[in-house]
Amino acid sequence: MDRPTEQVLPRNDSKAADNPTPSDPPVAARTRVKIGRLRIIASLSVIALYVVAAVIGPILLKYDPVATDLGSRLKPPGTLLPSGHTAIFGTDQVGQDVLAQMLQGARVSITVGLATLVLAGVIGVAAGIAAGYFGGWLDTVLMRLADVQLTFPSILLAIFIASILGPSVVNVVIVLSISNWVTFARVTRSQVLGLKNRDFVDATRTLGARTWHLVTRSILPSVIAPILVVATVELGHVILAEASLSFLGLGTPASTPSWGMTIANGRDYLSNAWWISTIPGIGLAILVIGFGVLGDALRDRFDPRLRSM
Amino acid sequence: MTAYLFRRTLFAVFVLWGAVTVVFLVLRLVPGDPAQLILGSDATQDEIARLREQMGLNRPLVVQYGIYLGDVVRFDFGDSYRYHSDAMGLVMGRFPLTLQLAVVAMVIGLVLGISLGVVGALRVNRLADRVVSVFALLSQSMPSFWIGIMFILVFARQLHWLASGGHGGFDRLVLPGITLALPLIAILIRLTRSGLLDVVHENYIQTARAKGLSERLVIFLHAIRNALIPIVTVAGLEFGKLLGGAVIVETVFSWPGVGRLLIDSISARDYNVVQAAILLIACGFVLINLVVDVLYGYLDPRIRLGR
Numbered sequence: 001m002d003r004p005t006e007q008v009l010p011r012n013d014s015k016a017a018d019n020p021t022p023s024d025p026p027v028a029a030r031t032r033v034k035i036g037r038l039r040i041i042a043s044l045s046v047i048a049l050y051v052v053a054a055v056i057g058p059i060l061l062k063y064d065p066v067a068t069d070l071g072s073r074l075k076p077p078g079t080l081l082p083s084g085h086t087a088i089f090g091t092d093q094v095g096q097d098v099l100a101q102m103l104q105g106a107r108v109s110i111t112v113g114l115a116t117l118v119l120a121g122v123i124g125v126a127a128g129i130a131a132g133y134f135g136g137w138l139d140t141v142l143m144r145l146a147d148v149q150l151t152f153p154s155i156l157l158a159i160f161i162a163s164i165l166g167p168s169v170v171n172v173v174i175v176l177s178i179s180n181w182v183t184f185a186r187v188t189r190s191q192v193l194g195l196k197n198r199d200f201v202d203a204t205r206t207l208g209a210r211t212w213h214l215v216t217r218s219i220l221p222s223v224i225a226p227i228l229v230v231a232t233v234e235l236g237h238v239i240l241a242e243a244s245l246s247f248l249g250l251g252t253p254a255s256t257p258s259w260g261m262t263i264a265n266g267r268d269y270l271s272n273a274w275w276i277s278t279i280p281g282i283g284l285a286i287l288v289i290g291f292g293v294l295g296d297a298l299r300d301r302f303d304p305r306l307r308s309m
Numbered sequence: 310m311t312a313y314l315f316r317r318t319l320f321a322v323f324v325l326w327g328a329v330t331v332v333f334l335v336l337r338l339v340p341g342d343p344a345q346l347i348l349g350s351d352a353t354q355d356e357i358a359r360l361r362e363q364m365g366l367n368r369p370l371v372v373q374y375g376i377y378l379g380d381v382v383r384f385d386f387g388d389s390y391r392y393h394s395d396a397m398g399l400v401m402g403r404f405p406l407t408l409q410l411a412v413v414a415m416v417i418g419l420v421l422g423i424s425l426g427v428v429g430a431l432r433v434n435r436l437a438d439r440v441v442s443v444f445a446l447l448s449q450s451m452p453s454f455w456i457g458i459m460f461i462l463v464f465a466r467q468l469h470w471l472a473s474g475g476h477g478g479f480d481r482l483v484l485p486g487i488t489l490a491l492p493l494i495a496i497l498i499r500l501t502r503s504g505l506l507d508v509v510h511e512n513y514i515q516t517a518r519a520k521g522l523s524e525r526l527v528i529f530l531h532a533i534r535n536a537l538i539p540i541v542t543v544a545g546l547e548f549g550k551l552l553g554g555a556v557i558v559e560t561v562f563s564w565p566g567v568g569r570l571l572i573d574s575i576s577a578r579d580y581n582v583v584q585a586a587i588l589l590i591a592c593g594f595v596l597i598n599l600v601v602d603v604l605y606g607y608l609d610p611r612i613r614l615g616r
Contacts, residue, residue, distance in 0.1 A: 147320075148327040151598055152591055153553025157331075160587050163575040164335055164346070240452055244557055247454045248572055263455055267561075270462050278462070281455035288450040 036301050043294035050287050054110050057103030068094040077275050090275040092265060101262050102280050108258040109284075112172055113239045117231050119177040124184025125227060129215060131185065132192030143189070146182045154179035158241060162250040172251050176238055187230050191223045225302055233295030236288040243284055259284045313606050321599040328591040332584055333377050337370065347580050386585040391574070396581040400567055400589050407559070407566030411551040413482050414489035419544060421490070422497025426536075427528065429498060430505035438502075445498040448491040453554060457488040457561035485562040489554055493547050500543055504536025511535075545601030549594035556590075 069091075075081065077090040081097075089098040131139040149157070158175045165171040195201060201218050209217070245251035246260030254261070259280045266276030344360040345352065360366075365373055380386065386396040429441040464471045464484060471480050508514055509532065517527045556568030563569065567586050574582040 148324050151324045151595060152328060153550055153594055155556065156553045156587060156590055159556060159571070159575070160332065160583070161335055163583065236450065240450075243452050244454060247452075248557065248560060249576065260452070260454075263452075263458065267458055270458070271466050274462055277455070277458045281452065281459070284455065285447070285451040288452075289446060292446065292450055 036297055039293055039297035040301070043290045043297065046286065046290035047294065050106055050290070051110065053103055054106035058100070058107060061097065061100040061103055063096070063100040063104040067096065069096070070094070076273075077279075089279045090273065092262070092276050093269055093273070098262070098276060098279060101257060102259065102283055105257055105259040105262060105280065106283075106287075108169070108252055108256050109239050109242060109287075112169060112176070112242050112252070112258070113235050115173045116176040116180060116238045116242075117235055119173060120180040120234075121184050121227065121231060123177065124181040125188045125220075125223065127181065128185040128188025129192055129219060129223070132189040133196055133211075133215060133219065139189075142185065146185055149179075149182050155241065155244065158245060159248065159250060162245055167250060167253045169252050169256055172242055172245060175245070176241055179241070180234060180238060183230060183234060184227065187226055188223055191226055192219055195219055195222055229295060229298045229302060232291060232298055236291030236295065239284070239291070240288055314603060317599055317602045317606075321595050324595050324598075325592060328588060328595075329378070329381050330374075332587060333374060336580065336584070337366075337373070347578050349578060381588070386588075387581040389574070389579050389582045391577050391579045391582070396579075396585040397589070399582060400570065400585045403565060403567045403570050404589060404593075406564065407552065407555050407568060410482065410485055410489060410555055410559070410564060410566060411548065413486035414493065414551050415544070415548055417486050418490040418493030418497060418547070422494040423501050423540065425494070426498040426501025427505065427533070429502040430509075431524070431528065433502075433506065441498060441502075445495040449495040451491075453488055453491065454557050454561050456491060457485070457558055460484045460488060461561070481562075485558050485564055488561070489551055489558045492554070493544075493551070496543060496547065497540060500539055501533075501536050504539060505532050508532050508535045542601060542605055545597060545604070549597045552590050552593050 069081075069083075075087055075091040077088060077098075080086050081091070085097075087097045087099065089102065092098055092101065127142050131142040158179050161178060162171060162175045165175065196219065201214065204214055204218050242251055242258060243260035243263070246258045247264045249261075249264070251260055252258045262280045263277045263284075266273065266278075266280075269276055344357045344364060344366060348356055348360060365376060368376075384397045388394060389396045389399050392399055425441050425444070429438045432438045461484065471484055505528065514527060514532055517531045518524075522530070552567075555564075555566060556571055558564070559566045559568035560572050567590060571583060571586040571590075574580075574586065
């Protein structure tokens with residue numbers, strides 16, 4: 001997201017910009033830091049809410065993927081079910097509580113997202129360090145591979161591989177990792193290129209450190225911060241991609257329904273049960289916005305150079 | 310320029326070869342028998358053996374790869390077992406519809422993206438700018454399949470203004486077109502806005518103002534040119550992505566393009582058509598990238614002389 005406060009003022013306000021009163025810059029800077037902190041706190045609270053809901057939600061509100069209760073199917077939000085509890089977000093086509101399904105789905109989506117980031121991150125960081133630190137033919141091969149993959153729509157690659165592997169949680173993680181390692185590799189490589197000739201690395205090398213020691217003790221710690229920023233931004237994208245795959249029936253299997261699948265199921269009941277598709281979609285969008293805002297705020301705060309990545 | 314053109318074309322061919330190879334490898338190296346995969350779990354041993362023979366799966370991988378490459382060069386992807394016709398022909402028949410959708414989305418994206426970006430830059434940090442920025446954030450964060458469903462819910466089911474799916478007249482293009490265009494709109498808003506804000510303090514803009522040009526003329530005659538270079542590039546690259554995004558949008562709106570055919574063929578295990586569809590979209594994507602690269606090198610000499 002662009003940060004409006006940082007932009008140069010346009011002409012309409014240029015009088016103030018041309019003749020700044022002495023107190024102007026510090027005030028602006030302070031406001032900027034304050035807004036930045038506010039964005040971080042707000043987005044973190046939203047994400048924390050989802051994580052808590054994903055962890056304890058399914059314990060409080062049981063969801064059984066194979067259960068059906070035809071007596072209470074397609075009930076609107078707020079209906080009191082015969083079983084005694086109120087379906088806050090209504091029920092779906094087989095009488096399941098939509099909220100319970102969403103809580104279970106939050107678990108699936110967040111788990112898949114984190115697992116994908118760990119796998120893609122490990123592969124990408126390893127490739128990026130190898131390419132950046134050793135250079136030479138290894139660098140050429142890895143970066144050409146990255147170029148080739150970037151010139152190919154990632155959703156298409158994911159759809160193709162997922163269609164062959166079949167729907168399962170592990171397969172979704174594999175598929176999404178394959179389409180996401182490139183970002184990590186590129187960021188890591190550019191960081192390593194800047195780092196490897198810095199004085200502290202040279203000093204460590206002069207003291208007789210082996211390559212492994214250099215990479216794990218000197219290079220890796222300095223790469224972690226930008227990688228975490230990138231990971232935050234990517235997490236939102238990964239969750240969206242997972243939902244899209246599940247929507248197409250190529251993501252998680254029916255036994256572990258994610259949001260994408262719930263939304264897809266609701267498609268057939270749009271005229272008499274709008275809530276099945278609508279509410280999980282809003283839930284998904286808010287979480288993705290949360291990660292987007294957090295990622296942007298972290299980047300602006302810790303490493304504005306990453307903007308162009 | 311010739312050397313640059315040659316280099317870019319070579320890279321495009323390289324990428325296409327990569328795509329073809331990936332499709333080949335994924336189909337054959339995945340655990341399980343491709344013949345089994347195609348025929349499904351209730352096929353008899355006899356049928357599987359026959360298909361293995363037919364597909365040449367009993368030969369060494371390298372030989373299979375050679376035969377496959379030969380077939381690809383001749384655009385021969387075998388027959389669709391569902392439609393009993395040439396797989397590539399089938400996909401090509403659907404391609405104009407996908408292209409139509411992508412072009413409509415591109416036009417909507419360019420018009421809305423650039424104009425909203427200009428509004429944001431003219432009213433920077435005011436209410437209109439904030440609204441535009443929030444709109445950009447939302448269009449980027451909401452899943453496109455869900456937006457499509459919401460459009461159907463509101464405009465087709467509730468208001469009965471537009472049809473919910475299928476193909477036909479212009480009215481059936483509006484909803485899928487906007488849905489597909491949303492991520493593009495978001496990107497173009499940001500690019501235009503930041504591109505304009507980057508130059509508002511440049512000397513040549515000051516000069517234009519000093520001559521007494523109205524703010525509008527300054528923006529549209531002078532400032533926007535600077536923002537246009539990245540817009541051309543990104544719009545070109547995004548057009549390729551629209552072809553990929555069309556897979557999802559076509560599914561939501563039952564638009565009978567390549568994407569819809571791809572998803573249907575996946576669920577019907579019609580892998581010849583799946584391969585043909587994937588490679589056709591990849592081909593379109595690579596070609597568009599090539600055109601953008603060449604155009605860009607033409608517009609900005611620094612690029613082609615750079616390496």
